Amino acid sequence: MKHFPLIALIALSLLGCSNQPSIENKKKVPLVQVQPVRRASIARTLSTTGEVVAVVTVNIVPTVEGTVVFQPWREGDRIKRNEKLVGIERAAYHAEVEAAKATLAIARAKLADLRADARPEEVAKSRAAIADLEAAARFNKSDLERTSKLVSSGSLPGEAFDKAQTVYLSSQAKLAAGREQLRLLENGPTKTAIAVQRALVDEAASRLSLTKVKLSECVIQAPFAGTITKVFVRPGDQASSKSPLLEISDPSSSVIRFHVPEAQSTSVHPGQPLKVQFDAYPGQKFSARIDRVYPELERRTRTRTVEAKLEKKEEKSSLSLVPGMFARLKLALQTVPDAIVVPSDAIVVTPKGATVVYTVRGNKAFQLKVVPGIEEDGKTQLLQGVKPGDLVVVAGNEKLKDGAPVRLPKKQGGAE
Incomplete structure (x- = not known):
């Protein structure tokens, strides 16, 4: 009886050692998170910046020389068509x-x-x-x-x-x-x-x-209704046939002008929709469409100039475009309405350069080579390799190997 406590202690120690391997093996099986492959619309987009430009903008230049005797205008003044702008004494x-x-x-x-x-x-x-x-x-x-x-x-x-x-x-x-x-x-x-x-x-x-x-010709009239944007002379100044007197523009002719890199220059066309954000209207997005695509690229910047106009519903809102306003644009160059998409986090590039995803079947992860397509807002189109409904690993896939056992969180049907 004296030796019973010692014998019992040895037995408990051996029992604990026999359970240790199973606990350690469970901890070695990686915990992953999965999401299903699904079909969704995805678009290849171009994000760029531009500015508001009044297309109808002209400099008023006299054809005669003399003393300016009439010029009551200031910047921002509204004028009517054929209204007297400047009078020159001769x-x-x-x-x-x-x-x-x-x-x-x-x-x-x-x-x-x-x-x-x-x-x-x-x-x-x-x-x-x-x-x-x-x-x-x-x-x-x-x-x-x-x-x-x-x-x-x-x-x-x-x-x-x-x-x-x-x-x-x-x-x-x-x-x-x-x-x-x-x-x-x-x-x-x-x-x-x-x-x-x-x-x-x-x-x-x-x-x-x-x-x-x-x-x-000593009396110059407004060629169209618009706004005085710049004033170069005052009454008493000498008018010269080589110097402008005023600059006027028509705000209703305002467009959003931006430039598309050469690589995407053939993917834009009139009527194409886009989204616009203005720094003057933070947090708001407006719908617009491409109105004009210039016929050639600018040699110096290797870009193509494009002009867009707001949709009619936007023009009727309280939005007021001011020439010079900064604009941020997002343009869909290509849209696939029924693409097979996965979260971009599911895609892994192996040390050998292969693009793969890991699908989970029966608590094991299997490596599949895929061909990615369009990427947009954290999701990527896959052209081949998976099918809708497959479960792909989106977290914990950094060190996975083909056929490796994995564990899923309880909320995704696993047993931790």
């Missing part, structure tokens, strides 16, 4: 219009006289008028010479010379017309003379129209 153009009017009036009067019989009192009156015209012409010539000297010395602006020259030329034209009228009155008109005078009337009318067109 006194010489006003004088030319008046001179052209006078020339036309004289030509018409002369034609009327040619068609009427000459009377003695008309001849006398014509001679007196010529004397007045000669005196006016001499005065205007002297005034032109004086003005030329003052302009050369800098005492007067160049416009003064233009105006004096126009007045002088007008007086010369009137004098020449008066002399011709007197000759016709004295000699009597011929059919040819009447025809020539009719042509001169037409010429004078055309010249008047031309001077009016030149004068109208």
Whole structure:
């Protein structure tokens, strides 16, 4: 009886040693997590960035030079089509219009006289008028010479010379017309003379129209309704035919412009849908469609320019596009509506470079070679190797071997 405690202790020790291997073997069997292979829609997408651009944007550049006398606009002002934008002062153009009017009036009067019989009192009156015209012409010539000297010395602006020259030329034209009228009155008109005078009337009318067109170019109107985006001059500035006065754009022409790398440049086409996010509207996604694909790649960046427009439902919302807004775009280049997909974590690349997944059957993991396709949002399309319903290992597959025993968590049907 003295030795019983010792014998009992030895027996318990041997019993414990006999159970140790089974516990250790259980701990060596790896615990894995699985998910079923399923069919789902998957798309090959392109994520890129772009910006909002107003396609209809123009610089307002004058065709005449002179002092800006009208320009009340500021950046952000809305304008209507044909609304007056800028007025430029050119006194010489006003004088030319008046001179052209006078020339036309004289030509018409002369034609009327040619068609009427000459009377003695008309001849006398014509001679007196010529004397007045000669005196006016001499005065205007002297005034032109004086003005030329003052302009050369800098005492007067160049416009003064233009105006004096126009007045002088007008007086010369009137004098020449008066002399011709007197000759016709004295000699009597011929059919040819009447025809020539009719042509001169037409010429004078055309010249008047031309001077009016030149004068109208001093007033610049809005080519379309839009918004003033840049202002380059203020009243009092000198307008130049090489410098813009204003920049205007039409906000309704806004598009989202972005660039697609050469590798995907042939996968985009008009009508293709995409999702857009704007930093100005955080957390919101908007639907859009490609509206235009440029016909060639940019040589420097090797990209293709693409323009997209928001869907009609988005345009009717409170969304307001402002040129220059930053945009983040996600474009589906290829969509497979019924693809065989697995979680991307299920795919393992072996040391030899093979792409495999592990499927679980009967508490064992079996290695299968697969051919991956499109990858999107943590899921990957498999072109071959598995079928829907197969259980693939998504966690614990890093060191698995073909045919190795595995354990599943209780929630997935295993017994830990």
